[in-house]
Structures are given as structure tokens and as C-alpha cells.
Amino acid sequence: MLYEISSRRTVIDKRGNDKSLTEHFLVDKIELFAEAEQKGLELYNGENDIVAIKRSNICEIVNKRKDDDERIYLASIESLFVDDEGNESTTKYVVALFAKNAQSATTIALDYMKQGLEDMELVGIKK
Numbered sequence: 001m002l003y004e005i006s007s008r009r010t011v012i013d014k015r016g017n018d019k020s021l022t023e024h025f026l027v028d029k030i031e032l033f034a035e036a037e038q039k040g041l042e043l044y045n046g047e048n049d050i051v052a053i054k055r056s057n058i059c060e061i062v063n064k065r066k067d068d069d070e071r072i073y074l075a076s077i078e079s080l081f082v083d084d085e086g087n088e089s090t091t092k093y094v095v096a097l098f099a100k101n102a103q104s105a106t107t108i109a110l111d112y113m114k115q116g117l118e119d120m121e122l123v124g125i126k127k
Contacts, residue, residue, distance in 0.1 A: 003053055007022070009048035058094050073099050075097060095112065
């Protein structure tokens with residue numbers, strides 16, 4: 001299961017002032033909220049506060065981050081399924097992927113969709 005964590009910590013800006021910084025993370029292979037909180041605290045050796053944890057609506061992480069300049073994109077996909085009686089149903093889901101820009105994110109999402117057995121449509125990509 002994937003969880004989304006919001007973490008807040010204090011950093012010093014260029015002028016030497018304290019600034020509150022909130023960051024958002026995805027963690028996977030977690031079963032409990034307490035495990036997600038622990039993983040979030042480990043990111044900064046406990047020098048941060050976990051301000052929010054929620055189960056993510058992201059069903060899968062498609063690829064791994066290759067470069068530090070890659071950002072996470074969310075691809076919304078609809079899958080059309082027709083049962084034996086001819087009834088159509090649409091399933092909507094979100095996958096996460098790493099890419100340098102929206103164009104390469106779209107390419108990665110379309111390649112991912114080719115693996116599916118059903119008719120799939122890319123509904124949107126957002127950073």
C-alpha cells in the first residue's frame with residue numbers, strides 16, 4: 001500500500017532567517033500508519049514533524065528515479081472493460097512515474113499502458 005506523507009521542518013534561508021518548509025513524500029511497502037510515520041521521520045533523522053499521513057489513491061509506481069532532476073508525475077488512466085453480456089464499465093486509476101518533463105512523462109505513461117490487456121485511455125498527466 002502507498003501512503004502520502006506531509007513533513008514539516010525548519011530550514012535557514014539565504015538571509016539567515018528560519019523558514020518552515022513542508023515537503024510531500026510517497027512511501028510504499030507499508031501496512032500501518034505508524035510505519036509510514038516512522039519512515040517519514042527517518043528521512044531527516046527525526047528533525048522534522050509529520051503533519052499528515054493518508055492512504056494514496058496511487059495504485060502503482062511505474063518506474064524508478066534515474067536522475068535527481070526527474071520529478072514525479074501522476075498519470076490518470078481509464079480502463080474500459082466489457083463483460084460477457086456486453087455491459088461496459090470504466091475503471092479509473094492513478095499511477096506515479098518519474099520524468100524530466102511532461103512530454104517524457106506522457107511517453108512513459110503510454111508505454112506503461114501498452115502492457116494492459118484492456119482498452120486504456122490516458123486522461124491526464126500532472127506534475
